[in-house]
Amino acid sequence: MTCEKITYLIEKGYLTRLNISVKLQVKLHTYYCTCCTNYPKDSIFINKMLAQLDENEGTLSFTAQEKEELKKNLIDLNPTN
């Protein structure tokens, strides 16, 4: 099996259950392949980072001035005022 196929199976394994013979094939391949030994380390790291993206309470914010302008524009449009 090629690295393309093995990395596909590694990713698939994070999404669904792999059967035992497929797991074994992945394991055998990683015995002699450095790329595919390294790949899941990076991949799990990226999954963790992706899952945290929305949780990082904001690296970006509107400036105080932008917020005031935004508020002013919205007041003019507000039908309940």
Added chain:
Amino acid sequence: MEQQNEINTGEWVDLYADSLFNYANIRINDADLAKDLVQDTFISALKAIDKFEHKSSVKTWLYSILKRKIIDHWRKQESRKTNPMSYFNQDGVKKGGFLDGHNPQGKLAEVEVEIENNELSDALTKCIGALPVKWKGIVIDKLVEEKESEEVCNEHAISASNLWVIIHRAKVQLRDCLEKKWFEA
């Protein structure tokens, strides 16, 4: 006394503008456009205020409006699609092996990550931005919002095996992109 149906848009801005801004930027990787979309979200919300039934919170409602705007933006981008590159040899004796210069070196996993490593998050956001449009929504729904696979497949009208293929190709690209941005920048 404040009337029940009186809308305090100043409070919307104070409470939600920044978190909506970040949410949009992660998904479209363009801070100016993200700001515009947040402003549009508030305006759309005001216009549709009679349809808001207080069944969900204002926050949930605003996010759902913003999300629709983001999807519209992705759709507009879709016309500019390019074919994603492969990171594997397409033929020869090394067929299916990683292309030279794209071998996973396992270095990313060794980066010291505090919970909030903003620089790394920014790099990842840029890499998500470079994904083909078709994959982007799928990657965000599955791996950022961590929805069930079945739900993602239904929403995007794809099969489970389509999902596995897309996630694999997207992850290979993200891994390569992040490694290059982090170690070669």
